[in-house]
Amino acid sequence: MSVSVEEKKGPAPGDRRHPEPLHEPLVFERSGEGKVGYSLPPLDVPETVAIPEVLCRPDLAGETEISEVEVARHFTRLSRLNFSIDQALYPLGSCTMKHNPRVNEEVARLPGFASAHPLAPEEVSQGALELAWRLEKILSELTGLARVTLQPAAGAQGELAGILMVRAALAKTGNPRTTVLIPDSAHGTNPASAHFAGYKVRELKSNARGTLDLHVLEEAMTEDVAALMLTVPNTLGIFENQILDIARIVHGKGGYLYCDGANFNSFVGIAKPGAMGIDVMHMNLHKTFSTPHGGGGPGAGPVAVAESLVPFLPRPTVERRTDGAFSLDHDRPESIGRLRTFLGNFGMFVRALAYISSYGNRIGDVARGAVLNANYIRAGLAGVYHLKYDAPTMHEVVFSDKKQTASGIHAMDIGKRLMDYGFHPPTISFPLIVYGALMIEPTETESKTGLDAFVAAMRKIARESEEDPEIVKTAPHTTPVRRVDEVGAARNLVLRWRP
Protein backbone atom coordinates (compact mmCIF):
# COMPACT_ATOMS: atom_id res chain seq x y z
CA MET A 1 0.00 0.00 0.00
CA SER A 2 2.43 2.60 -1.16
CA VAL A 3 -0.06 5.22 -2.43
CA SER A 4 0.83 8.30 -0.46
CA VAL A 5 -1.82 10.10 1.55
CA GLU A 6 -1.18 13.28 -0.42
CA GLU A 7 -2.21 11.69 -3.71
CA LYS A 8 -5.54 10.48 -2.42
CA LYS A 9 -8.81 12.23 -1.81
CA GLY A 10 -9.29 12.84 1.90
CA PRO A 11 -12.45 12.06 3.85
CA ALA A 12 -15.37 14.37 3.02
CA PRO A 13 -17.83 15.77 5.58
CA GLY A 14 -20.33 13.09 6.51
CA ASP A 15 -18.10 10.30 5.23
CA ARG A 16 -18.30 7.77 8.00
CA ARG A 17 -16.46 4.99 6.24
CA HIS A 18 -13.05 3.87 7.31
CA PRO A 19 -10.40 5.95 5.51
CA GLU A 20 -9.57 3.85 2.50
CA PRO A 21 -7.56 1.70 2.57
CA LEU A 22 -7.09 1.40 6.30
CA HIS A 23 -3.90 -0.53 6.26
CA GLU A 24 -1.90 -1.45 9.32
CA PRO A 25 1.68 -2.44 8.53
CA LEU A 26 3.01 -5.65 10.06
CA VAL A 27 4.87 -5.20 13.31
CA PHE A 28 8.11 -6.19 11.51
CA GLU A 29 7.60 -3.32 9.11
CA ARG A 30 7.57 -0.86 12.00
CA SER A 31 11.02 -1.97 13.09
CA GLY A 32 13.77 0.62 13.27
CA GLU A 33 17.35 0.14 14.37
CA GLY A 34 17.95 1.04 18.01
CA LYS A 35 14.27 1.32 18.99
CA VAL A 36 13.63 -0.40 22.31
CA GLY A 37 10.67 -1.19 24.48
CA TYR A 38 12.53 -1.38 27.78
CA SER A 39 14.85 0.65 29.94
CA LEU A 40 17.50 -1.10 32.01
CA PRO A 41 20.15 0.40 34.29
CA PRO A 42 23.75 0.16 33.05
CA LEU A 43 25.48 -3.18 33.62
CA ASP A 44 27.46 -3.07 36.87
CA VAL A 45 28.72 -6.66 36.90
CA PRO A 46 31.20 -8.38 34.58
CA GLU A 47 29.57 -9.38 31.31
CA THR A 48 29.54 -13.11 30.60
CA VAL A 49 27.71 -15.03 27.95
CA ALA A 50 26.16 -18.09 29.57
CA ILE A 51 24.72 -19.55 26.39
CA PRO A 52 27.14 -21.80 24.46
CA GLU A 53 27.96 -20.28 21.09
CA VAL A 54 26.75 -23.39 19.26
CA LEU A 55 23.25 -22.68 20.52
CA CYS A 56 23.22 -19.03 19.44
CA ARG A 57 21.39 -18.29 16.19
CA PRO A 58 23.14 -15.76 14.00
CA ASP A 59 20.13 -15.63 11.70
CA LEU A 60 18.13 -13.83 14.36
CA ALA A 61 20.10 -10.66 13.78
CA GLY A 62 17.74 -8.05 12.42
CA GLU A 63 14.84 -8.99 14.69
CA THR A 64 12.13 -6.44 15.10
CA GLU A 65 13.19 -3.41 17.10
CA ILE A 66 10.24 -1.37 18.23
CA SER A 67 9.14 0.87 21.08
CA GLU A 68 6.44 0.07 23.60
CA VAL A 69 4.11 2.79 22.42
CA GLU A 70 4.30 1.46 18.86
CA VAL A 71 3.55 -2.06 20.02
CA ALA A 72 0.55 -0.89 22.03
CA ARG A 73 -0.80 1.18 19.15
CA HIS A 74 -0.17 -1.55 16.59
CA PHE A 75 -2.25 -4.12 18.43
CA THR A 76 -4.92 -1.63 19.44
CA ARG A 77 -5.32 -0.60 15.80
CA LEU A 78 -5.52 -4.22 14.71
CA SER A 79 -8.22 -4.87 17.31
CA ARG A 80 -10.24 -1.99 15.86
CA LEU A 81 -10.07 -3.55 12.41
CA ASN A 82 -11.39 -6.80 13.84
CA PHE A 83 -14.93 -7.88 14.56
CA SER A 84 -15.90 -9.60 17.79
CA ILE A 85 -18.90 -10.89 19.70
CA ASP A 86 -18.60 -7.80 21.91
CA GLN A 87 -19.57 -5.59 18.96
CA ALA A 88 -22.67 -7.19 17.48
CA LEU A 89 -24.52 -10.38 16.63
CA TYR A 90 -22.17 -13.09 15.41
CA PRO A 91 -24.60 -15.61 13.88
CA LEU A 92 -22.01 -18.15 12.79
CA GLY A 93 -24.10 -21.32 12.55
CA SER A 94 -22.87 -24.37 14.47
CA CYS A 95 -20.24 -22.27 16.27
CA THR A 96 -22.53 -20.93 19.02
CA MET A 97 -20.89 -17.55 19.32
CA LYS A 98 -22.60 -16.39 22.47
CA HIS A 99 -21.78 -13.61 24.90
CA ASN A 100 -18.97 -14.38 27.34
CA PRO A 101 -20.36 -13.20 30.69
CA ARG A 102 -17.90 -10.94 32.52
CA VAL A 103 -18.47 -12.67 35.84
CA ASN A 104 -16.75 -15.73 34.32
CA GLU A 105 -13.69 -13.61 33.65
CA GLU A 106 -13.70 -12.21 37.14
CA VAL A 107 -13.83 -15.66 38.70
CA ALA A 108 -11.14 -17.04 36.38
CA ARG A 109 -8.83 -14.20 37.47
CA LEU A 110 -9.04 -15.04 41.17
CA PRO A 111 -5.39 -15.47 42.13
CA GLY A 112 -5.99 -18.97 43.50
CA PHE A 113 -7.04 -20.10 40.04
CA ALA A 114 -5.06 -17.79 37.79
CA SER A 115 -1.77 -18.35 39.62
CA ALA A 116 -2.19 -22.06 40.31
CA HIS A 117 0.86 -23.94 39.05
CA PRO A 118 0.13 -27.22 37.29
CA LEU A 119 3.18 -28.87 38.86
CA ALA A 120 2.25 -27.86 42.41
CA PRO A 121 1.70 -30.86 44.70
CA GLU A 122 -1.84 -32.14 45.17
CA GLU A 123 -1.94 -30.95 48.80
CA VAL A 124 -1.78 -27.31 47.66
CA SER A 125 -3.92 -27.84 44.53
CA GLN A 126 -7.05 -29.05 46.27
CA GLY A 127 -9.16 -26.13 45.07
CA ALA A 128 -8.26 -26.65 41.42
CA LEU A 129 -8.79 -30.40 41.67
CA GLU A 130 -12.13 -29.92 43.40
CA LEU A 131 -13.24 -27.51 40.69
CA ALA A 132 -12.43 -30.07 37.98
CA TRP A 133 -14.19 -32.77 40.01
CA ARG A 134 -17.30 -30.63 40.48
CA LEU A 135 -17.44 -29.66 36.81
CA GLU A 136 -17.19 -33.33 35.87
CA LYS A 137 -20.07 -34.18 38.22
CA ILE A 138 -22.25 -31.44 36.76
CA LEU A 139 -21.51 -32.37 33.13
CA SER A 140 -22.18 -35.98 34.04
CA GLU A 141 -25.55 -34.96 35.50
CA LEU A 142 -26.44 -32.81 32.47
CA THR A 143 -25.56 -35.55 29.99
CA GLY A 144 -26.94 -38.43 32.04
CA LEU A 145 -23.68 -40.30 31.45
CA ALA A 146 -21.42 -42.01 33.98
CA ARG A 147 -18.19 -40.03 33.78
CA VAL A 148 -16.53 -37.17 31.92
CA THR A 149 -12.97 -36.39 30.86
CA LEU A 150 -12.13 -32.68 30.77
CA GLN A 151 -8.79 -33.14 29.02
CA PRO A 152 -9.52 -32.57 25.31
CA ALA A 153 -8.50 -29.09 24.17
CA ALA A 154 -11.37 -28.68 21.71
CA GLY A 155 -14.34 -30.45 20.17
CA ALA A 156 -12.37 -32.27 17.50
CA GLN A 157 -9.92 -33.64 20.07
CA GLY A 158 -12.95 -34.71 22.10
CA GLU A 159 -14.26 -36.59 19.06
CA LEU A 160 -10.93 -38.34 18.65
CA ALA A 161 -10.89 -39.23 22.36
CA GLY A 162 -14.43 -40.60 22.15
CA ILE A 163 -13.75 -42.76 19.10
CA LEU A 164 -10.45 -43.99 20.57
CA MET A 165 -12.37 -45.12 23.67
CA VAL A 166 -14.87 -46.95 21.46
CA ARG A 167 -11.97 -48.55 19.64
CA ALA A 168 -10.31 -49.61 22.91
CA ALA A 169 -13.56 -51.11 24.20
CA LEU A 170 -14.14 -53.08 20.98
CA ALA A 171 -10.48 -54.15 20.74
CA LYS A 172 -10.80 -55.62 24.22
CA THR A 173 -13.50 -57.94 22.91
CA GLY A 174 -11.07 -59.03 20.17
CA ASN A 175 -12.32 -57.00 17.19
CA PRO A 176 -12.01 -53.20 16.94
CA ARG A 177 -14.14 -53.32 13.74
CA THR A 178 -13.41 -51.27 10.62
CA THR A 179 -16.05 -48.65 9.91
CA VAL A 180 -17.73 -45.61 11.40
CA LEU A 181 -21.05 -44.38 9.98
CA ILE A 182 -21.60 -40.64 9.64
CA PRO A 183 -24.69 -38.89 8.22
CA ASP A 184 -24.21 -36.24 5.52
CA SER A 185 -25.62 -33.66 7.96
CA ALA A 186 -22.85 -34.16 10.53
CA HIS A 187 -20.09 -31.77 11.49
CA GLY A 188 -17.14 -31.86 9.12
CA THR A 189 -14.70 -32.82 11.84
CA ASN A 190 -16.46 -36.16 12.47
CA PRO A 191 -15.08 -37.99 9.41
CA ALA A 192 -11.61 -36.64 10.14
CA SER A 193 -11.72 -37.85 13.74
CA ALA A 194 -12.96 -41.31 12.78
CA HIS A 195 -10.30 -41.58 10.12
CA PHE A 196 -7.63 -40.43 12.56
CA ALA A 197 -8.72 -43.18 14.97
CA GLY A 198 -8.10 -45.74 12.21
CA TYR A 199 -11.62 -46.21 10.84
CA LYS A 200 -13.07 -46.11 7.38
CA VAL A 201 -15.95 -43.67 7.07
CA ARG A 202 -19.25 -44.44 5.41
CA GLU A 203 -21.53 -41.50 4.76
CA LEU A 204 -25.28 -41.93 5.24
CA LYS A 205 -27.70 -39.88 3.15
CA SER A 206 -30.33 -37.86 5.02
CA ASN A 207 -34.03 -38.28 4.27
CA ALA A 208 -36.42 -35.60 3.00
CA ARG A 209 -37.03 -34.37 6.56
CA GLY A 210 -33.29 -33.69 6.92
CA THR A 211 -32.72 -36.45 9.48
CA LEU A 212 -31.20 -39.91 9.44
CA ASP A 213 -33.17 -42.49 7.47
CA LEU A 214 -33.75 -45.61 9.57
CA HIS A 215 -33.76 -47.88 6.51
CA VAL A 216 -30.44 -46.47 5.34
CA LEU A 217 -29.04 -47.00 8.85
CA GLU A 218 -30.39 -50.54 9.12
CA GLU A 219 -28.82 -51.49 5.82
CA ALA A 220 -25.45 -49.92 6.71
CA MET A 221 -25.28 -51.06 10.34
CA THR A 222 -23.34 -54.31 10.28
CA GLU A 223 -21.13 -56.03 12.82
CA ASP A 224 -18.22 -54.35 11.10
CA VAL A 225 -19.41 -50.93 12.23
CA ALA A 226 -17.78 -49.61 15.39
CA ALA A 227 -19.97 -46.55 15.86
CA LEU A 228 -22.47 -44.15 14.42
CA MET A 229 -21.40 -40.54 14.89
CA LEU A 230 -24.53 -38.47 15.10
CA THR A 231 -24.68 -34.70 15.47
CA VAL A 232 -27.72 -33.93 17.64
CA PRO A 233 -29.42 -31.72 16.67
CA ASN A 234 -27.82 -31.98 13.27
CA THR A 235 -26.27 -29.14 11.28
CA LEU A 236 -29.68 -28.28 9.83
CA GLY A 237 -30.76 -27.45 13.38
CA ILE A 238 -33.13 -30.43 13.27
CA PHE A 239 -33.49 -32.86 16.16
CA GLU A 240 -33.13 -36.56 15.34
CA ASN A 241 -36.62 -37.45 16.56
CA GLN A 242 -36.03 -41.18 16.00
CA ILE A 243 -33.00 -41.21 18.25
CA LEU A 244 -34.32 -44.11 20.37
CA ASP A 245 -34.76 -46.31 17.28
CA ILE A 246 -31.36 -45.21 16.03
CA ALA A 247 -29.79 -46.28 19.33
CA ARG A 248 -31.62 -49.61 19.23
CA ILE A 249 -30.35 -50.37 15.71
CA VAL A 250 -26.75 -49.40 16.53
CA HIS A 251 -26.70 -51.31 19.83
CA GLY A 252 -28.40 -54.30 18.18
CA LYS A 253 -25.24 -54.85 16.15
CA GLY A 254 -22.91 -54.24 19.06
CA GLY A 255 -21.92 -50.75 17.94
CA TYR A 256 -21.62 -47.53 19.95
CA LEU A 257 -23.68 -44.39 19.51
CA TYR A 258 -21.43 -41.34 19.47
CA CYS A 259 -23.08 -37.94 19.82
CA ASP A 260 -21.39 -34.82 18.53
CA GLY A 261 -22.62 -32.51 21.27
CA ALA A 262 -21.41 -29.25 19.74
CA ASN A 263 -25.09 -28.32 19.50
CA PHE A 264 -25.84 -29.21 23.13
CA ASN A 265 -26.80 -25.55 23.58
CA SER A 266 -30.20 -26.42 22.14
CA PHE A 267 -31.21 -29.00 24.75
CA VAL A 268 -28.94 -28.64 27.75
CA GLY A 269 -31.00 -28.91 30.91
CA ILE A 270 -34.04 -30.10 28.94
CA ALA A 271 -33.12 -33.65 27.90
CA LYS A 272 -30.29 -36.03 28.79
CA PRO A 273 -28.28 -37.71 26.02
CA GLY A 274 -27.72 -40.73 28.27
CA ALA A 275 -31.48 -41.34 28.31
CA MET A 276 -31.51 -41.30 24.50
CA GLY A 277 -29.16 -44.26 24.30
CA ILE A 278 -26.07 -42.22 23.57
CA ASP A 279 -22.88 -43.93 24.79
CA VAL A 280 -20.33 -41.21 24.31
CA MET A 281 -20.60 -37.50 23.63
CA HIS A 282 -18.31 -34.52 23.48
CA MET A 283 -19.36 -31.03 24.48
CA ASN A 284 -17.73 -27.70 23.75
CA LEU A 285 -17.29 -25.53 26.83
CA HIS A 286 -16.59 -22.68 24.40
CA LYS A 287 -20.01 -23.10 22.81
CA THR A 288 -22.64 -24.32 25.25
CA PHE A 289 -20.95 -23.01 28.38
CA SER A 290 -19.94 -19.57 27.11
CA THR A 291 -16.16 -19.71 27.45
CA PRO A 292 -14.29 -17.49 24.95
CA HIS A 293 -14.16 -18.70 21.41
CA GLY A 294 -12.68 -17.91 18.06
CA GLY A 295 -9.26 -16.47 18.79
CA GLY A 296 -10.20 -15.67 22.38
CA GLY A 297 -9.98 -19.32 23.44
CA PRO A 298 -8.44 -21.79 24.00
CA GLY A 299 -11.30 -24.25 23.67
CA ALA A 300 -12.23 -27.24 25.79
CA GLY A 301 -14.04 -30.34 24.57
CA PRO A 302 -14.99 -32.59 27.49
CA VAL A 303 -16.23 -36.10 26.65
CA ALA A 304 -18.96 -37.85 28.63
CA VAL A 305 -19.17 -41.64 28.50
CA ALA A 306 -21.51 -44.40 29.58
CA GLU A 307 -20.42 -46.92 32.23
CA SER A 308 -19.13 -49.36 29.57
CA LEU A 309 -16.46 -46.87 28.40
CA VAL A 310 -15.31 -45.59 31.81
CA PRO A 311 -12.22 -47.86 32.04
CA PHE A 312 -10.88 -46.32 28.82
CA LEU A 313 -11.09 -42.64 29.85
CA PRO A 314 -7.92 -40.59 29.34
CA ARG A 315 -5.72 -40.54 32.40
CA PRO A 316 -5.29 -39.15 34.93
CA THR A 317 -8.81 -38.79 36.29
CA VAL A 318 -9.66 -36.61 39.28
CA GLU A 319 -10.93 -38.67 42.22
CA ARG A 320 -12.29 -37.83 45.64
CA ARG A 321 -10.66 -40.02 48.25
CA THR A 322 -12.54 -41.45 51.21
CA ASP A 323 -10.99 -38.79 53.46
CA GLY A 324 -12.58 -36.11 51.25
CA ALA A 325 -9.32 -34.98 49.63
CA PHE A 326 -8.94 -34.83 45.86
CA SER A 327 -6.20 -36.59 43.93
CA LEU A 328 -5.17 -37.62 40.43
CA ASP A 329 -5.55 -41.27 39.51
CA HIS A 330 -2.88 -42.37 37.03
CA ASP A 331 -3.41 -46.06 37.70
CA ARG A 332 -5.87 -46.75 34.92
CA PRO A 333 -4.39 -49.64 32.91
CA GLU A 334 -7.05 -49.64 30.18
CA SER A 335 -6.95 -45.88 29.60
CA ILE A 336 -6.42 -44.58 26.05
CA GLY A 337 -3.67 -42.46 27.63
CA ARG A 338 -3.13 -38.78 28.04
CA LEU A 339 -4.46 -36.28 25.51
CA ARG A 340 -3.34 -33.01 26.96
CA THR A 341 -0.84 -31.74 29.50
CA PHE A 342 -2.01 -31.49 33.10
CA LEU A 343 -5.78 -31.20 33.57
CA GLY A 344 -6.48 -29.61 30.18
CA ASN A 345 -7.37 -25.96 29.57
CA PHE A 346 -8.13 -25.30 33.22
CA GLY A 347 -9.06 -21.62 32.89
CA MET A 348 -12.00 -22.71 30.74
CA PHE A 349 -13.23 -25.09 33.44
CA VAL A 350 -13.42 -22.16 35.86
CA ARG A 351 -15.43 -20.06 33.41
CA ALA A 352 -17.77 -22.90 32.47
CA LEU A 353 -18.47 -23.77 36.10
CA ALA A 354 -19.14 -20.09 36.85
CA TYR A 355 -21.59 -19.97 33.95
CA ILE A 356 -23.41 -23.15 34.91
CA SER A 357 -23.55 -22.09 38.56
CA SER A 358 -25.03 -18.73 37.66
CA TYR A 359 -27.95 -20.53 36.02
CA GLY A 360 -28.25 -23.27 38.62
CA ASN A 361 -31.49 -25.19 38.20
CA ARG A 362 -32.56 -22.84 35.42
CA ILE A 363 -29.84 -24.08 33.03
CA GLY A 364 -32.64 -25.23 30.68
CA ASP A 365 -33.36 -21.53 30.03
CA VAL A 366 -30.20 -21.51 27.90
CA ALA A 367 -31.75 -24.01 25.50
CA ARG A 368 -35.20 -22.42 25.61
CA GLY A 369 -33.75 -19.03 24.72
CA ALA A 370 -31.53 -20.43 21.97
CA VAL A 371 -34.44 -22.26 20.32
CA LEU A 372 -36.77 -19.30 20.70
CA ASN A 373 -34.29 -16.90 19.11
CA ALA A 374 -33.54 -19.19 16.16
CA ASN A 375 -37.26 -19.58 15.52
CA TYR A 376 -37.77 -15.82 15.78
CA ILE A 377 -35.25 -15.36 12.96
CA ARG A 378 -36.82 -18.19 10.99
CA ALA A 379 -40.23 -16.52 11.21
CA GLY A 380 -38.79 -13.09 10.40
CA LEU A 381 -37.12 -14.32 7.21
CA ALA A 382 -39.75 -16.83 6.07
CA GLY A 383 -40.67 -16.26 2.45
CA VAL A 384 -37.70 -13.94 1.94
CA TYR A 385 -35.04 -16.65 1.96
CA HIS A 386 -35.61 -20.23 0.87
CA LEU A 387 -35.93 -22.88 3.59
CA LYS A 388 -35.17 -26.33 2.16
CA TYR A 389 -36.12 -28.34 5.25
CA ASP A 390 -39.14 -27.21 7.19
CA ALA A 391 -38.86 -29.60 10.16
CA PRO A 392 -38.95 -27.76 13.51
CA THR A 393 -35.93 -25.59 14.08
CA MET A 394 -33.87 -26.01 17.22
CA HIS A 395 -30.94 -23.65 17.88
CA GLU A 396 -30.08 -22.74 14.30
CA VAL A 397 -31.86 -22.33 10.99
CA VAL A 398 -30.47 -23.07 7.54
CA PHE A 399 -31.78 -20.94 4.67
CA SER A 400 -30.40 -20.94 1.14
CA ASP A 401 -29.75 -18.40 -1.58
CA LYS A 402 -32.21 -20.11 -3.97
CA LYS A 403 -34.52 -17.08 -4.23
CA GLN A 404 -31.57 -14.77 -4.89
CA THR A 405 -29.57 -16.79 -7.44
CA ALA A 406 -31.78 -15.57 -10.31
CA SER A 407 -30.22 -12.12 -9.80
CA GLY A 408 -26.76 -13.68 -9.69
CA ILE A 409 -26.54 -13.31 -5.89
CA HIS A 410 -25.00 -16.15 -3.93
CA ALA A 411 -24.74 -16.96 -0.23
CA MET A 412 -21.22 -15.53 -0.20
CA ASP A 413 -22.50 -12.14 -1.44
CA ILE A 414 -25.24 -12.05 1.18
CA GLY A 415 -22.70 -12.82 3.90
CA LYS A 416 -20.36 -10.09 2.65
CA ARG A 417 -23.18 -7.55 2.45
CA LEU A 418 -24.18 -8.28 6.07
CA MET A 419 -20.81 -6.88 7.10
CA ASP A 420 -21.88 -3.52 5.69
CA TYR A 421 -24.78 -3.59 8.14
CA GLY A 422 -22.47 -4.30 11.06
CA PHE A 423 -23.05 -8.03 11.49
CA HIS A 424 -20.70 -10.96 11.21
CA PRO A 425 -21.68 -13.18 8.26
CA PRO A 426 -23.41 -16.47 9.02
CA THR A 427 -21.82 -19.80 8.15
CA ILE A 428 -22.20 -20.25 4.40
CA SER A 429 -22.02 -23.20 1.98
CA PHE A 430 -22.51 -25.59 4.93
CA PRO A 431 -24.06 -28.05 5.52
CA LEU A 432 -23.25 -29.34 2.07
CA ILE A 433 -26.69 -30.92 1.64
CA VAL A 434 -28.20 -27.44 1.28
CA TYR A 435 -26.94 -25.76 -1.87
CA GLY A 436 -26.00 -22.13 -1.16
CA ALA A 437 -26.59 -22.58 2.57
CA LEU A 438 -26.88 -19.68 5.01
CA MET A 439 -26.65 -21.22 8.45
CA ILE A 440 -27.78 -18.81 11.14
CA GLU A 441 -27.41 -19.33 14.88
CA PRO A 442 -28.27 -16.30 17.02
CA THR A 443 -27.84 -18.01 20.44
CA GLU A 444 -29.87 -17.12 23.52
CA THR A 445 -27.80 -14.11 24.49
CA GLU A 446 -29.29 -11.83 21.81
CA SER A 447 -32.01 -9.38 22.75
CA LYS A 448 -35.16 -8.93 20.67
CA THR A 449 -33.79 -5.55 19.54
CA GLY A 450 -30.63 -7.23 18.23
CA LEU A 451 -32.60 -9.94 16.45
CA ASP A 452 -34.94 -7.38 14.87
CA ALA A 453 -31.96 -5.43 13.55
CA PHE A 454 -30.49 -8.58 12.03
CA VAL A 455 -33.79 -9.59 10.42
CA ALA A 456 -34.20 -6.07 9.03
CA ALA A 457 -30.69 -6.20 7.52
CA MET A 458 -31.32 -9.61 5.94
CA ARG A 459 -34.64 -8.42 4.50
CA LYS A 460 -32.98 -5.34 3.14
CA ILE A 461 -30.29 -7.44 1.44
CA ALA A 462 -33.00 -9.58 -0.16
CA ARG A 463 -34.61 -6.41 -1.52
CA GLU A 464 -31.27 -5.08 -2.73
CA SER A 465 -30.65 -8.40 -4.49
CA GLU A 466 -33.62 -7.61 -6.71
CA GLU A 467 -33.32 -3.86 -7.05
CA ASP A 468 -29.58 -3.23 -6.96
CA PRO A 469 -27.76 -6.56 -7.20
CA GLU A 470 -24.44 -4.91 -8.02
CA ILE A 471 -24.15 -3.39 -4.54
CA VAL A 472 -24.55 -6.86 -3.02
CA LYS A 473 -22.19 -8.58 -5.47
CA THR A 474 -19.40 -6.10 -4.76
CA ALA A 475 -19.90 -5.93 -0.96
CA PRO A 476 -18.52 -5.24 1.58
CA HIS A 477 -18.13 -1.50 1.03
CA THR A 478 -17.61 -0.21 4.56
CA THR A 479 -15.05 -2.60 6.03
CA PRO A 480 -11.32 -1.85 6.37
CA VAL A 481 -10.59 -4.60 3.85
CA ARG A 482 -13.01 -4.87 0.94
CA ARG A 483 -13.79 -8.05 -0.97
CA VAL A 484 -10.76 -10.30 -0.87
CA ASP A 485 -9.60 -12.53 -3.71
CA GLU A 486 -10.27 -15.88 -2.06
CA VAL A 487 -9.49 -17.88 -5.18
CA GLY A 488 -6.18 -16.09 -5.72
CA ALA A 489 -5.29 -16.56 -2.05
CA ALA A 490 -5.99 -20.29 -2.18
CA ARG A 491 -4.24 -20.88 -5.51
CA ASN A 492 -1.15 -18.85 -4.64
CA LEU A 493 -0.51 -19.58 -1.01
CA VAL A 494 1.95 -17.22 0.62
CA LEU A 495 2.34 -18.39 4.18
CA ARG A 496 5.39 -16.52 5.32
CA TRP A 497 6.14 -12.83 5.38
CA ARG A 498 9.49 -11.86 4.00
CA PRO A 499 11.01 -8.43 3.84
Place this chain on the structure above:
Amino acid sequence: MNPEELHYTASHEWVRIDGDVGTIGITDYAQKELGEIVYLEMPEVGHVFNADEEFGTVESVKAVSELYTPVSGEIVEVNKGAVAEPGIVNDDPFGDGWLIKMKLTTDEEVGKLMTAEQYAKYVQQEEKER
Protein backbone atom coordinates in the same frame (compact mmCIF):
# COMPACT_ATOMS: atom_id res chain seq x y z
CA MET B 1 -23.60 -30.01 -23.43
CA ASN B 2 -22.54 -33.34 -21.87
CA PRO B 3 -20.58 -35.11 -24.62
CA GLU B 4 -22.51 -38.09 -26.03
CA GLU B 5 -19.55 -40.47 -26.12
CA LEU B 6 -18.84 -40.25 -22.37
CA HIS B 7 -20.23 -42.33 -19.52
CA TYR B 8 -21.37 -40.64 -16.30
CA THR B 9 -21.63 -41.40 -12.56
CA ALA B 10 -24.11 -40.20 -9.94
CA SER B 11 -21.18 -38.54 -8.17
CA HIS B 12 -20.57 -36.41 -11.30
CA GLU B 13 -17.47 -38.02 -12.80
CA TRP B 14 -17.20 -38.95 -16.47
CA VAL B 15 -15.12 -41.58 -18.23
CA ARG B 16 -14.06 -41.70 -21.87
CA ILE B 17 -13.18 -45.21 -23.09
CA ASP B 18 -10.37 -45.60 -25.60
CA GLY B 19 -9.45 -49.27 -26.03
CA ASP B 20 -8.62 -50.51 -22.55
CA VAL B 21 -7.83 -47.05 -21.18
CA GLY B 22 -10.39 -44.82 -19.50
CA THR B 23 -9.86 -41.07 -19.16
CA ILE B 24 -11.69 -39.69 -16.11
CA GLY B 25 -12.74 -36.20 -15.10
CA ILE B 26 -15.57 -34.29 -13.47
CA THR B 27 -18.56 -32.94 -15.34
CA ASP B 28 -19.32 -29.35 -16.26
CA TYR B 29 -22.19 -29.43 -13.75
CA ALA B 30 -19.79 -30.57 -11.02
CA GLN B 31 -17.28 -27.81 -11.69
CA LYS B 32 -20.06 -25.21 -11.65
CA GLU B 33 -21.43 -26.54 -8.38
CA LEU B 34 -17.98 -26.52 -6.78
CA GLY B 35 -17.09 -23.04 -7.94
CA GLU B 36 -13.52 -22.06 -8.59
CA ILE B 37 -11.26 -25.02 -7.97
CA VAL B 38 -8.09 -24.27 -6.04
CA TYR B 39 -6.51 -27.65 -5.34
CA LEU B 40 -6.50 -31.23 -6.61
CA GLU B 41 -5.23 -34.24 -4.71
CA MET B 42 -4.48 -37.04 -7.15
CA PRO B 43 -3.37 -40.67 -6.71
CA GLU B 44 0.02 -42.12 -7.62
CA VAL B 45 0.53 -43.81 -10.99
CA GLY B 46 0.38 -47.59 -10.47
CA HIS B 47 -2.29 -47.43 -7.77
CA VAL B 48 -5.13 -49.91 -8.32
CA PHE B 49 -8.75 -49.01 -7.54
CA ASN B 50 -12.07 -50.80 -7.58
CA ALA B 51 -15.03 -49.03 -9.12
CA ASP B 52 -16.70 -46.44 -6.88
CA GLU B 53 -13.62 -46.02 -4.70
CA GLU B 54 -12.30 -42.65 -3.60
CA PHE B 55 -9.29 -41.78 -5.78
CA GLY B 56 -8.69 -38.18 -4.80
CA THR B 57 -10.19 -34.91 -3.72
CA VAL B 58 -11.06 -31.63 -5.36
CA GLU B 59 -11.04 -28.45 -3.32
CA SER B 60 -12.83 -25.23 -4.17
CA VAL B 61 -13.26 -22.10 -2.09
CA LYS B 62 -16.55 -23.58 -0.91
CA ALA B 63 -15.81 -27.20 -0.12
CA VAL B 64 -13.59 -30.24 -0.41
CA SER B 65 -15.21 -33.10 -2.32
CA GLU B 66 -14.16 -36.68 -2.82
CA LEU B 67 -13.66 -38.09 -6.30
CA TYR B 68 -14.82 -41.62 -7.10
CA THR B 69 -13.61 -44.04 -9.76
CA PRO B 70 -16.36 -44.81 -12.30
CA VAL B 71 -14.62 -48.12 -13.14
CA SER B 72 -11.94 -50.47 -11.76
CA GLY B 73 -8.37 -50.30 -12.94
CA GLU B 74 -4.82 -49.10 -12.51
CA ILE B 75 -3.77 -45.44 -12.66
CA VAL B 76 -1.53 -44.99 -15.71
CA GLU B 77 -1.41 -41.21 -15.89
CA VAL B 78 -2.34 -38.14 -13.84
CA ASN B 79 -3.01 -34.78 -15.48
CA LYS B 80 -0.06 -32.81 -14.11
CA GLY B 81 -1.23 -29.69 -15.91
CA ALA B 82 -4.50 -29.72 -13.98
CA VAL B 83 -2.71 -30.33 -10.68
CA ALA B 84 -0.45 -27.34 -11.35
CA GLU B 85 -3.32 -25.14 -12.51
CA PRO B 86 -6.64 -26.45 -11.17
CA GLY B 87 -8.51 -23.63 -12.94
CA ILE B 88 -8.25 -25.75 -16.11
CA VAL B 89 -10.89 -28.05 -14.65
CA ASN B 90 -13.30 -25.10 -14.45
CA ASP B 91 -12.43 -23.88 -17.93
CA ASP B 92 -12.52 -27.19 -19.80
CA PRO B 93 -13.87 -30.03 -17.63
CA PHE B 94 -14.42 -32.46 -20.51
CA GLY B 95 -11.16 -31.65 -22.31
CA ASP B 96 -7.87 -30.31 -20.95
CA GLY B 97 -9.29 -30.51 -17.43
CA TRP B 98 -9.32 -34.33 -17.34
CA LEU B 99 -7.89 -35.80 -14.11
CA ILE B 100 -6.61 -39.36 -14.48
CA LYS B 101 -6.21 -42.20 -16.97
CA MET B 102 -6.83 -45.77 -15.87
CA LYS B 103 -6.07 -49.11 -17.48
CA LEU B 104 -9.41 -50.86 -17.10
CA THR B 105 -9.68 -54.19 -15.30
CA THR B 106 -12.82 -55.14 -17.17
CA ASP B 107 -15.01 -53.69 -19.89
CA GLU B 108 -18.18 -54.85 -18.17
CA GLU B 109 -18.57 -51.95 -15.74
CA VAL B 110 -19.03 -49.17 -18.27
CA GLY B 111 -22.49 -50.41 -19.19
CA LYS B 112 -23.71 -49.68 -15.66
CA LEU B 113 -22.88 -45.98 -15.96
CA MET B 114 -25.26 -43.28 -17.19
CA THR B 115 -25.46 -42.08 -20.78
CA ALA B 116 -25.27 -38.34 -21.49
CA GLU B 117 -29.05 -38.21 -21.75
CA GLN B 118 -29.62 -40.11 -18.50
CA TYR B 119 -27.09 -37.92 -16.73
CA ALA B 120 -28.78 -34.73 -17.95
CA LYS B 121 -32.08 -35.96 -16.50
CA TYR B 122 -30.36 -36.92 -13.25
CA VAL B 123 -28.86 -33.45 -12.91
CA GLN B 124 -32.22 -31.85 -13.61
CA GLN B 125 -33.74 -33.86 -10.78
CA GLU B 126 -30.88 -32.98 -8.45
CA GLU B 127 -31.30 -29.28 -9.19
CA LYS B 128 -35.01 -29.51 -8.47
CA GLU B 129 -34.33 -31.04 -5.05
CA ARG B 130 -32.08 -28.25 -3.87
